[in-house]
Amino acid sequence: MNKVEAIIRPERVDRVKDALAEAGFAGLNVVPVTGRGRQRGVVHVGRTGERASIDMLPKAKIEVVCRDADTQRVVDIIITNARTGNIGDGKVFVMPVANVYRVRTGEYGDTAL
Numbered sequence: 001m002n003k004v005e006a007i008i009r010p011e012r013v014d015r016v017k018d019a020l021a022e023a024g025f026a027g028l029n030v031v032p033v034t035g036r037g038r039q040r041g042v043v044h045v046g047r048t049g050e051r052a053s054i055d056m057l058p059k060a061k062i063e064v065v066c067r068d069a070d071t072q073r074v075v076d077i078i079i080t081n082a083r084t085g086n087i088g089d090g091k092v093f094v095m096p097v098a099n100v101y102r103v104r105t106g107e108y109g110d111t112a113l
């Protein structure tokens with residue numbers, strides 16, 4: 001099993017969530033986060049020429065735990081639906097998961113997904 005974590009633009013969450021659900025991956029978590037990447041934020045210039053630097057931008061973190069065989073499919077769905085082609089589209093991280101347990105029934109492993 002793997003955990004796929006994606007940091008994406010907040011306005012792309014519904015699109016990614018719907019595409020994952022349509023492909024059969026309904027279980028996920030979405031967490032609002034702030035962060036920065038290579039762009040190191042943005043600089044706004046006001047009408048009077050004042051410059052305001054915002055170095056931590058709002059993003060959303062999507063977390064999906066899936067079977068090894070489904071990992072690449074989940075990653076591809078996220079990338080396809082989160083991409084705008086602009087700087088700040090985000091990153092996807094894949095981490096191994098040793099086990100998962102369903103609290104209600106005590107099931108574990110792939111059956112608990």
